[in-house]
Amino acid sequence: MNYQNNIEFAQQLDQQDKLANFREKFLIPKHHQQDAIYLCGNSLGLQPKATYQYxxxxxxxxxxxxxxxxxxxxxxxxxxxxxxxxxxxxxxxxxxxxxxxxxxxxxxxxxxxxxxxxxxxxxxxxxxxxxxxxxxxxxxxxxxxxxxxxxxxxxxxxxxxxxxxxxxxxxxxxxxxxxxxxxxxxxxxxxxxxxxxxxxxxxxxxxxxxxxxxxxxxxxxxxxxxxxxxxxxxxxxxxxxxxxxxxxxxxxxxxxxxxxxxxxxxxxxxxxxxxxxxxxxxxxxxxxxxxxxxxxxxxxxxxxxxxxxxxxxxxxxxxxAGSILPLRQKSIQLTGYLKFLIDEINQKAGNELFKVITPENEQERGCQLSIICKQKGKEIFDYLYSQGIIGDWREPDVIRLSPVPLYNSFTDVFRAGQHLAKAVDHF
CATH class of the missing domain: 3.40.640.10 (Type I PLP-dependent aspartate aminotransferase-like (Major domain))
Known part of the structure; x- marks a missing residue:
């Protein structure tokens, strides 16, 4: 897929996404009264709305x-x-x-x-x-x-x-x-x-x-x-x-x-x-x-x-959802888009500020991208959290971000990429 670094592209992918409605089945944490961008399903998945009923x-x-x-x-x-x-x-x-x-x-x-x-x-x-x-x-x-x-x-x-x-x-x-x-x-x-x-x-x-x-x-x-x-x-x-x-x-x-x-x-x-x-x-x-x-x-x-x-x-x-296969297809696209946005940040900086250590081959990874921050990693992670981007931190210098196909959107990924780029300027 030829990815683009703009909100219109992300929204178009969301409109074409046959799994998009599954997001409505989950409770999304809030940040300043708005949905947070939750990219931590690798650690704890979100609560389905029906859990209380069951x-x-x-x-x-x-x-x-x-x-x-x-x-x-x-x-x-x-x-x-x-x-x-x-x-x-x-x-x-x-x-x-x-x-x-x-x-x-x-x-x-x-x-x-x-x-x-x-x-x-x-x-x-x-x-x-x-x-x-x-x-x-x-x-x-x-x-x-x-x-x-x-x-x-x-x-x-x-x-x-x-x-x-x-x-x-x-x-x-x-x-x-x-x-x-x-x-x-x-x-x-x-x-x-x-x-x-x-x-x-x-x-x-x-x-x-x-x-x-x-x-x-x-x-x-x-x-x-x-x-x-x-x-x-x-x-x-x-x-x-x-x-x-x-x-x-x-x-x-x-x-x-x-x-x-x-x-x-x-x-x-x-x-x-x-x-x-x-x-x-x-x-x-x-x-x-x-x-x-x-x-x-x-x-x-x-x-x-x-x-x-x-x-x-x-x-x-x-x-x-039918099977793991449509979820897998969307997962590959979500992580591919996130990887593209990270590469764009590095290219703009003229330096590999963020090194993705998860395999380049999409068949050798799941929902997760692990990112080494070359400088001020914990500060960048904390900044993302302050902006409502919920991932997780692993010492000494890795941020893990995991867009999950059941409840994450391409717009989520785009906005996470925006905030990651702003974090570079912030520090």
Whole structure:
């Protein structure tokens, strides 16, 4: 697309946007009585207007039926989670039996590592990207310690080459091949939280399996953001949160994927709970854990219905949008426009004041652009916030801006670009 740096062009794109009306389904924060320009969906998605209604409906069930809400009413709680599985499966490229919703992200990562990190004397190493989100680093570190290994011996981190900001796929694959005899697990994020790089998950999964290792993905920044095909890629497991691009509320319920090839694998360890017991005999309260078939067999605790109600609102909106594909098309255009405006600022200044470290290739990024400010970065970020531009700051010098296709417009992006240019003049 040939972008233009003027409001008329941005408004024209908004008029042509078939997804533009979805913005009306969300509550936009205010700045001086006007809609703020919210570009922080990479951290917390906006609240759908219907969230209050969905949660109120379940509060009414609790009020009127109390404990019988698990079994009575139009939508009994006992099977409430079942209606979330197909839209989630469609979103991440899975079969419904391969997904379920439960817990929070890092709790789920630990539960899945119990199953898929089973080190042996020969195979005990975990390979992951250098600079992964700290929760993943801490989870992996504690898991290898739990099994009696020192993190410096058991964890292999793959970093970008000197002078580069993102990882090359060939370097990831080479690292897998070079450590093939010792690898128990390859664990990567779908999109790196800091740089916004969307990894080649299909190639990573294939290389991991060729090396004889399991492969799992943390999709916190990928689920609801980019197209995924976990089943076809034969990924062993994955987990994600729902409060970023899935707009399901702060600390919203998490989800997991387990490939169907593992459903009958009795050699996998797991931490069991009553909610993961086989559904047909769960209420017999028998001793001895027998897991439900599918990802549900990894459930541990009772479903948190109010969190699931908030999640259902968001999934219903995604379902109304049709699929992740039209959202992806708009996302590419939004980030492309933002990148164009940043390049215009640099060209006008005759200097690279803002360096976008998210990959240039639109297929290697999602909604997010990570921008290194060459000077006065925190001051510029604070100035943007004072003008109603809500992004987020990452030390030492990165501003993350994420135009989300469900509720951001091209006019939002244009105005953000204007304020970024004014910030240069201001400082």
């Amino acid at each position: 949660i109120q409906e379940q509060l009414a069930v609790w009020q009127n039926l109390a404990v019988e809400g698990w079994f009575q009413g139009s939508d009994p709680w006992l099977n409430y989670h079942q209606q979330l599985k197909k839209p989630l499966a469609d979103m991440i490229g899975a079969r419904p039996a391969e997904v379920t919703v439960m817990n929070s992200l890092t709790v789920n990562l630990h539960l899945l590592l119990v199953s898929f990190y089973q080190p042996t004397t020969k195979r005990f190493k975990i390979l992951m990207e250098g600079g992964a989100f700290p929760s993943d680093q801490y989870a992996v570190e504690s898991q290898v310690k739990f099994h009696g290994y020192a993190p410096q011996d058991a964890i292999i981190e793959v970093f970008p080459r000197e002078g580069e900001e993102t990882l090359r796929t060939e370097d990831i694959l080479t690292a897998i091949q070079d450590n093939a005899d010792e690898l128990a697990l390859v664990l990567f994020s779908g999109i790196n939280y800091y740089t916004g790089q969307f990894f080649d998950l299909s190639s990573i999964a294939k290389a991991a399996h060729q090396a004889g290792a399991y492969v799992g993905f943390d999709l916190a920044h990928a689920a609801g953001n980019v197209p995924l095909a976990l089943h076809d890629w034969e990924v062993d497991f994955a987990c994600w949160c729902s409060y970023k691009y899935m707009n399901s509320g702060p600390g919203g319920i998490s989800g997991i994927f387990v490939h169907e090839k593992h459903f009958t694998n009795s050699s996998l360890n797991r931490l069991a709970g009553w909610w993961g017991y086989r559904n047909d005999t769960r209420f017999k309260m028998a001793a001895g854990f027998e897991p439900e078939t599918g990802a549900e067999g990894w459930q541990v605790s009772t479903s948190p219905i109010l969190l699931m109600a908030a999640h259902k609102v968001a999934l219903d909106i995604f379902n109304e």
